[in-house]
Amino acid sequence: xxxxxxxxxxxxxxxxxxxxxxxxxxxxxxxxxxxxxxxxxxxxxxxxxxxxxxxxxxxxxxxxxxxxxxxxxxxxxxxxxxxxxxxxxxxxxxxxxxxxxxxxxxxxxxxxxxxxxxxxxxxxxxxxxxxxxxxxxxxxxxxxxxxxxxxxxxxxxxxxxxxxxxxxxxxxxxxxxxxxxxxxxxxxxxxxxxxxxxxxxxxxxxxxxxxxxxxxxxxxxxxxxxxxxxxxxxxxxxxxxxxxxxxxxxxxxxxxxxxxxxxxxxxxxxxxxxxxxxxxxxxxxxxxxxxxxxxxxxxxxxxxxxxxxxxxxxxxxxxxxxxxxxxxxxxxxxxxxxxxxxxxx
Numbered sequence: 001x002x003x004x005x006x007x008x009x010x011x012x013x014x015x016x017x018x019x020x021x022x023x024x025x026x027x028x029x030x031x032x033x034x035x036x037x038x039x040x041x042x043x044x045x046x047x048x049x050x051x052x053x054x055x056x057x058x059x060x061x062x063x064x065x066x067x068x069x070x071x072x073x074x075x076x077x078x079x080x081x082x083x084x085x086x087x088x089x090x091x092x093x094x095x096x097x098x099x100x101x102x103x104x105x106x107x108x109x110x111x112x113x114x115x116x117x118x119x120x121x122x123x124x125x126x127x128x129x130x131x132x133x134x135x136x137x138x139x140x141x142x143x144x145x146x147x148x149x150x151x152x153x154x155x156x157x158x159x160x161x162x163x164x165x166x167x168x169x170x171x172x173x174x175x176x177x178x179x180x181x182x183x184x185x186x187x188x189x190x191x192x193x194x195x196x197x198x199x200x201x202x203x204x205x206x207x208x209x210x211x212x213x214x215x216x217x218x219x220x221x222x223x224x225x226x227x228x229x230x231x232x233x234x235x236x237x238x239x240x241x242x243x244x245x246x247x248x249x250x251x252x253x254x255x256x257x258x259x260x261x262x263x264x265x266x267x268x269x270x271x272x273x274x275x276x277x278x279x280x281x282x283x284x285x286x287x288x289x290x291x292x293x294x295x296x297x298x299x300x301x302x303x304x305x306x307x308x309x310x311x312x313x314x315x316x317x318x319x320x321x322x323x324x325x326x327x328x329x330x331x332x333x334x335x336x337x338x339x340x341x342x343x344x345x
Contacts, residue, residue, distance in 0.1 A: 003084040006054040013056030013310060016291045020215030021190040023164065025093060025292040027285055028307055029059035031221060035298045038072030044299070046080050051300045053088070055307050061193075061219075061294055062127075063097040063138060064119045070102060074126035081128055092133070096123040097168060097193075099138025111141030111149035120161050135162035136193060139169045140341040146174070150181040157187055166191035168221075169338040172206040177343055179214050189216065193294070194339070196220035198229060198265065198280055198323065199258065199330030202339060208289040217291040220284045224295065224306075225332050228253060229280040231266060253332045264326040268319065278309035283323065286315055 015024040030052045036045040049060065066073035074096065085092065098119035102108045107115050120135055135156050137149055153165040165187060167178055175192060182189040192211055196203045200222070211218050224230060233254055262276065269279035281293045297303035315323075 003050060005088060009054055009056045011056075013307070015058075018190050018217030018291050019211065021164070021188065021217065023093075023190060023217075025059050025217075025219065026057050027292055027310060027313075028057060028281065029061055029093075029219060029292045029294045030057050030303070031061045031294045031296050032073045032077060033061075033063070033066055033221075034296050036073045036076055037067035038069055038076070039067070042076060042079075045076060046084070047300050048297050048303050049077075049080055050084060051303055052297075052307075053085070053092075055304075057307070058091055059093040059095070059292065061095045061221075062123070063100070063136075064123050065100055065102050071122070071126055074123055078127040078129075094127070094129065094132055095134035095136065095166075096120070096127075096132055097136035097138040098123070099136075099141070099168070110139075111137055111144045111152075113148050113152040113155070116149065116152040117156060117161075120156050124161065131160055132162040134164045134166055134191060136166040136168050136191075139335070139338040140167075140171075140174055141344065142341045143344050146177055146343045147181055150178055150185070150187070153189070154182065154185045154187040164188045164190045166193060168193040169195070169335045171339050171341070172210040174341065174343055175207065175210055175216070176214070179216065191217045191219055191291070193219050193221055195222045195333060195335050196284055196290070197223050197225040197332075198283055198327035199225045199261065200333045201327070201329060202333060202336070207339075208287060212289045218287075218289050219292045219294050220290050221294040223281050223284040223293045224277050225280075225330070226253075228258065228330070228332065229262065229265070230275070230277045231262075234259065234262060234266070250332075250334075253330070255331070258330045258332070261326045261328065261330065265323065268322055268326075272312060272319065274309070274312055275305055277305055278312070281306060281309035282313045283315070283327075285309075285313055286320075 014027045017024050098116050156162050194203045266276045269276045284293045295306045
């Protein structure tokens with residue numbers, strides 16, 4: 001049977017403006033970093049995307065090397081587009097990125113013009129798209145001049161490959177430099193994608209303020225700290241969890257201090273009538289600079305639980321103060337080194 005999206009899909013989810021641009025994103029977006037690659041169950045990923053769109057999630061976020069293997073998440077997404085979502089293309093915001101290791105040799109990584117443009121072309125081909133809505137530089141490059149990297153993003157827009165551009169894991173200082181370059185070129189730089197969660201609060205040390213001043217939107221990835229901000233690890237490591245696979249999730253993240261934080265935060269969430277995951281998403285969205293929380297999902301049930309965070313987004317001052325007592329740095333920021341990179345000049 002052909003897929004027909006729910007008629008009332010736009011009734012139950014808020015859409016928030018991306019900085020001072022004209023674009024809006026759903027308050028919760030779906031990322032395909034994990035669980036949508038070639039080693040995952042194809043029909044499960046398909047069901048998650050269908051459910052997301054049926055509930056009003058219009059933004060799907062990818063990168064060139066999402067998988068495993070590299071490129072397979074985009075290849076799968078291209079198949080789902082052809083099977084289910086082609087009639088809805090103009091209702092979707094589809095993004096991809098380049099900046100990490102993708103192919104062998106000196107031209108398959110970081111931020112050169114050669115790499116970014118070639119990678120964007122490959123992503124479009126894998127997904128069967130004429131254009132991307134947003135194309136990101138995935139991380140700052142300590143060796144390539146920022147003018148070259150930003151010039152490549154400008155070219156990607158002017159050539160029709162993408163409508164908007166963004167950056168990910170850039171420091172406040174480097175974000176200001178990128179903004180100045182792209183503003184002079186007239187490039188629609190509208191969004192920054194940093195990691196942000198109750199156990200990883202680096203963006204509060206200047207980045208969110210910078211984005212607010214510049215009028216750039218923020219989409220926060222890993223608001224659940226790769227699943228750490230759920231109940232799943234309170235009694236050990238489930239065999240089907242991300243921690244058990246030991247790819248991006250490091251065993252030291254399950255420290256005694258973090259488990260104690262999770263127990264305390266779970267109690268606060270339950271008193272609010274939410275799961276810990278729901279409160280963690282709502283907490284990220286409390287900041288006016290944050291346009292959208294970017295979540296992943298291994299099952300449709302996980303996705304539904306995350307989307308139900310939208311049922312309760314308000315916090316009292318007492319709740320926020322209690323959360324702050326336990327929401328400290330948990331030494332889980334895998335991208336810390338990237339956010340400290342300085343411009344090559």
